[in-house]
Amino acid sequence: MNGVWVYEIIPTLLYEINRMINLTKSNKPTESELEILQVLWDRDAATVRDVHEELLKTKEAGYTTTLKLMQIMFEKNLVTRDSSSKTHIYKAAVSRENTQNLFLNKMIDSLFAGSPAQLVMQALGNHKASKEELDEIRNFLDANK
Secondary structure (H helix, E strand, C coil): CHHHHHHHHHHHHHHHHHHHHHHHHHCCCCHHHHHHHHHHHHHCCECHHHHHHHHHCCCCCCHHHHHHHHHHHHHCCCEEEECCCCCCEEEECCCHHHHHHHHHHHHHHHHCCCCHHHHHHHHHHHCCCCHHHHHHHHHHHHHCC
16 A cells, blocks of 8 residues: 555655645745845835835836736745735745855856955945944954864
């Protein structure tokens, strides 16, 4: 009986593993999706209208475009949606930290030949860091020796 169960479950497990790999590949947000995620990370939860009004503060955006993007993000598992009431409430389904790491690792690998030091040198060379920021960097480096 156990042998039959294994043969029945293996195709299901392979399907689920493949589905999760594909979800991870498609889970990378676009630039517009990142702007929406930023609003959701800052607010914790919001309606499409809330997100749209926040986006209007920095750029021209159509309400239907924001709605469509958020629907796509729901399909990509970037956001969750509570549809228990007439107005749907969206929350980020991916963390800010994981998303930052995803993009940072890709950038280090592709633009800086895998060298985090080159990234830091470029960033500090192009932007004036405050004394507080430099102290924070020194403290981080000292703590990770």
